[in-house]
Amino acid sequence: MIDRSPSSLVKAVSRQLQDVxxxxxxxxxxxxxxxxxxVKFENGHIVCVITPTYSGCPATEVISEDVLKAAxxxxxxxxxxxxxxxxxxxxxxxxxxxEKMTANGIAPPExxxxxxxxxxxxxxxxxxxxCKSKETKLISPFGSTPCKASFTCNACxxxxxxxxxx
Amino acid sequence: MHALLRLGDxxxxxxxxLGEWCGHAPALEEDIALTNIALDLIGQTQSYLxxxxxxxxxxxxxxxxxxxxxxxxxxxxxxxxxxxxxxxGDTIARQFLFDQYALLRAxxxxxxxxxxxxxxxxxxxxxxxxxxxxxxxxxxxxxxxxTSESHSRIQKSIDDLWAFTGEMFAADDVDIxxxxxxxxxxxxxxxxxxxxEIDRVLAEATLVRPKDGAMKTxxxxxxxxxxxxxxxxxxxxLPRTHPGAxx
Numbered sequence: 001m002i003d004r005s006p007s008s009l010v011k012a013v014s015r016q017l018q019d020v021x022x023x024x025x026x027x028x029x030x031x032x033x034x035x036x037x038x039v040k041f042e043n044g045h046i047v048c049v050i051t052p053t054y055s056g057c058p059a060t061e062v063i064s065e066d067v068l069k070a071a072x073x074x075x076x077x078x079x080x081x082x083x084x085x086x087x088x089x090x091x092x093x094x095x096x097x098x099e100k101m102t103a104n105g106i107a108p109p110e111x112x113x114x115x116x117x118x119x120x121x122x123x124x125x126x127x128x129x130x131c132k133s134k135e136t137k138l139i140s141p142f143g144s145t146p147c148k149a150s151f152t153c154n155a156c157x158x159x160x161x162x163x164x165x166x
Numbered sequence: 167m168h169a170l171l172r173l174g175d176x177x178x179x180x181x182x183x184l185g186e187w188c189g190h191a192p193a194l195e196e197d198i199a200l201t202n203i204a205l206d207l208i209g210q211t212q213s214y215l216x217x218x219x220x221x222x223x224x225x226x227x228x229x230x231x232x233x234x235x236x237x238x239x240x241x242x243x244x245x246x247x248x249x250x251x252x253x254x255g256d257t258i259a260r261q262f263l264f265d266q267y268a269l270l271r272a273x274x275x276x277x278x279x280x281x282x283x284x285x286x287x288x289x290x291x292x293x294x295x296x297x298x299x300x301x302x303x304x305x306x307x308x309x310x311x312x313t314s315e316s317h318s319r320i321q322k323s324i325d326d327l328w329a330f331t332g333e334m335f336a337a338d339d340v341d342i343x344x345x346x347x348x349x350x351x352x353x354x355x356x357x358x359x360x361x362x363e364i365d366r367v368l369a370e371a372t373l374v375r376p377k378d379g380a381m382k383t384x385x386x387x388x389x390x391x392x393x394x395x396x397x398x399x400x401x402x403x404l405p406r407t408h409p410g411a412x413x
Contacts, residue, residue, distance in 0.1 A: 052209070052290075054205075054206060054209060054290075054294060055206055055208075055209025055210045055212070055213060055287075055290050055291060055294060056205040056206050056207070056208045056209025056210070056212070057205075057209065058205075083286075084213065084283075084286035084287060084289070084290055085282070085285070085286035085289060086289070087286070087289045087290045087293065088290075113293075139195055140195035140196075140198065140199055141199070141297055141300065141301055142195070142198050142199040142202040142203075142297075142301070143198065143202075144198070146202055146205055146206060150195060150198075164297075166293055
């Protein structure tokens with residue numbers, strides 16, 4: 001028999017949501033990304049709190065639907081709440097998630113989002129996730145999704161994406 | 167509500183303009199950059215217009231209703247952001263003049279405590295606009311301090327758009343009331359900060375700051391240049407022709 005107590009529901013939903021992946025970075029879960037902020041029991045049902053990465057990121061809508069679907073497998077009355085504050089930051093991306101990014105050819109965010117140098121690219125070298133060379137070049141601060149910048153490695157000549165510090 | 171509409175309309179109209187570059191920019195990287203900036207602005211629009219619509223004293227409206235079912239005179243955006251794209255330099259000049267203003271305004275909004283919903287939207291927007299401002303400033307410098315051709319063309323772009331910059335700082339009743347309440351920044355203080363940043367970038371770009379002449383205003387009260395009407399016609403045709411359409 002399934003334990004329906006609030007605390008065990010929260011635990012079960014949290015476990016379930018570990019398998020909900022970011023639609024753009026399919027090797028990372030919404031928990032890894034720091035997009036899932038909280039799972040709580042309120043007014044007799046589960047509430048999953050998520051926060052968008054970028055204001056206009058289309059993935060947010062998909063993530064919201066995926067989280068709702070997964071949570072409702074445990075609690076049919078579960079709801080999703082989207083909060084803007086505090087604003088999402090790459091500082092919330094787990095160390096493990098950063099390692100997964102590198103393994104998948106994406107250079108993870110370097111340093112803290114409070115460091116303004118990330119904007120100009122000055123003072124930060126982004127190592128190539130493929131050959132690990134530090135001889136890399138920013139091609140454009142924008143990329144295939146709002147969260148990524150485009151780089152090229154001068155050593156192995158491969159283009160790669162960098163998850164922007166934000 | 168009027169203050170939020172202005173914020174939303176500035177972002178929406180500029181986003182629509184930038185979206186027109188999709189598939190047409192001079193290089194793939196710039197195509198991606200301009201449309202990414204448009205995407206950020208659309209996201210900010212959704213947040214600001216949703217909030218503005220929820221505060222409508224007559225009947226609450228959705229962000230889509232405000233974006234697609236208002237007429238030209240009901241839009242309260244700056245005349246600057248509705249100006250047509252021109253060539254790439256014109257688009258960059260428009261973006262540069264606006265980004266520096268939008269960044270300072272969003273920084274104020276993120277700090278104020280009069281409207282916490284607006285503060286939350288602005289706190290996200292600040293992070294995005296920093297990237298936009300860094301991008302447009304770098305292009306101004308690259309073009310200004312580039313070849314004699316790029317220098318003279320970007321100087322002309324700045325000169326042509328300068329008459330639209332006064333509107334950003336021309337405080338009316340909405341601005342003054344918003345500023346007293348704490349929601350909006352004091353526009354004269356904002357101008358001082360804007361001047362510093364504009365002058366710094368123009369100097370590095372070896373460009374000359376145009377002299378302030380007669381400034382064009384009207385966008386904040388819904389009196390627009392002819393550019394906006396044709397843009398809205400294209401943007402709104404689908405929801406107006408097929409009300410309630412979905413896919």
